[in-house]
Amino acid sequence: MIDDLRTLSPGAPRGEPCTVELDGETLRAFTGESVAVALFAAGIHTLGRSTKYHRPRGAFCFEGHCASCLLRVDGRPNVRACQVPVREGLACQSQNAFPTAEMDLLEAADWLFPGGMDHHKMLTAHRAANRLFLKVVREVGGSGRLPDAPPATLSPARRETVDLCVVGGGPAGLTAAATVARLAPAARVLLVDDQDRPGGSWHALPGGSARAGTQTAQAETAGVRILRRATAIGFFPEDVDPQAAVAVPDAVPGTLALGTPDGLVHVTARRLLYATGAYDQNIPFLDNDRPGVISARACGRLAFRDGVRPGERVAVVGDGRLARALAANLAAAGLDAEAIDTARETPIAVLGTGAVRGLRVADPAGDERRVEADIIAVAALPAPASELPRQHGAPVTFDDARGGFAVTVDAHFRAAGAAVFACGDVTGYRGPDDAVAEARLAGRIIAHTLGAAPTTT
Numbered sequence: 001m002i003d004d005l006r007t008l009s010p011g012a013p014r015g016e017p018c019t020v021e022l023d024g025e026t027l028r029a030f031t032g033e034s035v036a037v038a039l040f041a042a043g044i045h046t047l048g049r050s051t052k053y054h055r056p057r058g059a060f061c062f063e064g065h066c067a068s069c070l071l072r073v074d075g076r077p078n079v080r081a082c083q084v085p086v087r088e089g090l091a092c093q094s095q096n097a098f099p100t101a102e103m104d105l106l107e108a109a110d111w112l113f114p115g116g117m118d119h120h121k122m123l124t125a126h127r128a129a130n131r132l133f134l135k136v137v138r139e140v141g142g143s144g145r146l147p148d149a150p151p152a153t154l155s156p157a158r159r160e161t162v163d164l165c166v167v168g169g170g171p172a173g174l175t176a177a178a179t180v181a182r183l184a185p186a187a188r189v190l191l192v193d194d195q196d197r198p199g200g201s202w203h204a205l206p207g208g209s210a211r212a213g214t215q216t217a218q219a220e221t222a223g224v225r226i227l228r229r230a231t232a233i234g235f236f237p238e239d240v241d242p243q244a245a246v247a248v249p250d251a252v253p254g255t256l257a258l259g260t261p262d263g264l265v266h267v268t269a270r271r272l273l274y275a276t277g278a279y280d281q282n283i284p285f286l287d288n289d290r291p292g293v294i295s296a297r298a299c300g301r302l303a304f305r306d307g308v309r310p311g312e313r314v315a316v317v318g319d320g321r322l323a324r325a326l327a328a329n330l331a332a333a334g335l336d337a338e339a340i341d342t343a344r345e346t347p348i349a350v351l352g353t354g355a356v357r358g359l360r361v362a363d364p365a366g367d368e369r370r371v372e373a374d375i376i377a378v379a380a381l382p383a384p385a386s387e388l389p390r391q392h393g394a395p396v397t398f399d400d401a402r403g404g405f406a407v408t409v410d411a412h413f414r415a416a417g418a419a420v421f422a423c424g425d426v427t428g429y430r431g432p433d434d435a436v437a438e439a440r441l442a443g444r445i446i447a448h449t450l451g452a453a454p455t456t457t
Helices: 035-041 105-112 127-140 171-183 200-204 208-222 242-247 296-305 320-332 387-391 432-449
Strands: 017-022 025-030 070-073 076-080 090-093 158-167 189-192 225-227 231-236 255-260 263-274 293-295 313-318 336-341 346-351 358-362 368-372 375-379 396-399 404-407 420-422
Touching: 017 035, 025 035, 158 171, 158 242, 171 189, 171 200, 171 208, 171 263, 171 432, 189 263, 200 208, 200 296, 200 432, 208 225, 208 296, 231 387, 263 432, 293 296, 296 313, 296 320, 296 375, 313 320, 313 358, 313 368, 320 336, 320 375, 346 368, 387 404, 420 432
Parallel strands: 017 090, 158 189, 158 263, 189 225, 263 420, 293 375, 313 336, 313 375
Antiparallel strands: 017 025, 070 076, 070 090, 231 255, 255 263, 346 358, 358 368, 396 404
16 A cells, blocks of 8 residues: 655654655655655555565664565665655665565465475476476575666775774764764774764654764764774784875774675774664564564654654553553653553564554463554563674673673773773663763763873863
8 A cells, every 4th residue: 555654743854855766666765764654654564475485574773683674676686765855856676575575476485384394305206307396496486587787886995093993983982972072083083874864762762863963963073983884894813904004003994894885895994982872673473574563763753753653552561661651751742652561561473464554462361462553662682783783793791681692891881902892882782861971971081092081081
């Protein structure tokens, strides 16, 4: 169904009107929003099908971390729709579906093999039958088809040397970078973020986008250079820039590799701060991968950043504190929302055979009830994004109460040696306010190591 769910006030003024195309159908959009947001605002939840069983797939996190919103965009397969900015005439196609993503005949694989399908052991007795079967499997399986054209020539890689490189542009990263730039004005501070609008989890809160914009402007005014849509691919200790090693003898040995729209960037830094935040997670219940099941922070971003009504009725299920906070924020915006605390009720299954119609839950006594909703927002505790600092040698500790594998730091926020730091939710999820408080202190400590005078303010 084609609708327009942009009925709320966006966190920032919308861009110019434009149109995008999905499977030959023209849809209304606005520059500055992502393709995934534009499609959701048009009432389109199902974007494609899974690779093997052809289960319906739709956006879950709207932040580029879950790979549930893959589309073919301008002839390129497997593009994350939530990371593609809208522009006039953008052509998108759903993937792994015949004839359409909503009505995919190949979804028969899902109900034909409820216990799973091992195609390596099927129809192996007869060679001709096996060849035919493997041809069908190849047609049904996989993800997308080859691009229409070879990739354009990539820009040459470039090297940069900075005093501080902050990885992550959420509340912690922006705050720490601005603090260092203010206290050590001669320092070259680079902040890299994989989103086009820094701010991270602030965008999921009422008024959060305005706060993110203010903090971004303050950081840039203080001298922070922000590299947007830049993904930290990995840290490579063996890749040492000889010139940087001579010019900056106290630099962290090795290279932080960044993938950017303009090509690969090799960063050598005197100090590294990992403020990578935390990932949205799902919780186990039947059909929790269905379109219409999204993360709580994605629900918040749709409502408070993009001005898109998530649904007519939203069921927020998960951690009680997080679920109640989002439900209250949605209610204050005039939406119908109910919080379901998993400490009191257990989610069992999504209701509805097509579009989401609600959730079935049970209390500790086993009594079940139906929660009517057309969107289910999962408020699981976010998981620390600890992969990159762990690769750098930072120790991690599993703490279920903090979301999973959290980076362990000392009293001075050092994570790996004297020049590698971490702060914010990557050290265990506590939320944006605590992340900001940590980042201010971490920023003062890092600024002092770069030569700034000590301060108690």
